[in-house]
Amino acid sequence: SAIEARTCIDTINGKHYKGLDVKAEFCRQRAPVEESAPRNANLYLRNVPPSLNEDDLLRVFSAFGKVKSVRIMRDRVTGKPRGLGFVLFANEDQAEKALNATNGNRIGTSQAPLLVSFASRPPPGDH
Numbered sequence: 001s002a003i004e005a006r007t008c009i010d011t012i013n014g015k016h017y018k019g020l021d022v023k024a025e026f027c028r029q030r031a032p033v034e035e036s037a038p039r040n041a042n043l044y045l046r047n048v049p050p051s052l053n054e055d056d057l058l059r060v061f062s063a064f065g066k067v068k069s070v071r072i073m074r075d076r077v078t079g080k081p082r083g084l085g086f087v088l089f090a091n092e093d094q095a096e097k098a099l100n101a102t103n104g105n106r107i108g109t110s111q112a113p114l115l116v117s118f119a120s121r122p123p124p125g126d127h
Helices: 002-012 054-062 092-102
Strands: 042-046 067-074 081-089 115-118
Touching (some): 042 092, 054 092
Antiparallel strands (some): 067 081
């Protein structure tokens, strides 16, 4: 039940186990994928500099078209950026233009090039 789940979360959240802090919470529902979003309009980003936030990525990628959403993946325990993200465009042409212009280029303070691929396809080297 929801009451038992809350009791469990409250009991173990913040405890320490083998030198690690335990974080327990209810899982979050994922935002529904918009039916109007084209299949290949979502880009997967790797090597996102930790100094950048969602607003920074929005500024970079808005130059290529209408950005519907930006998300930077964060560590569930620390909340720190993991260097991964997603940018959803209004259409495939805009996403492809952004991919071609940004893939392999450095942004922000990163020494590593930004790696960009379509989210519906496996990124290069991740087979």
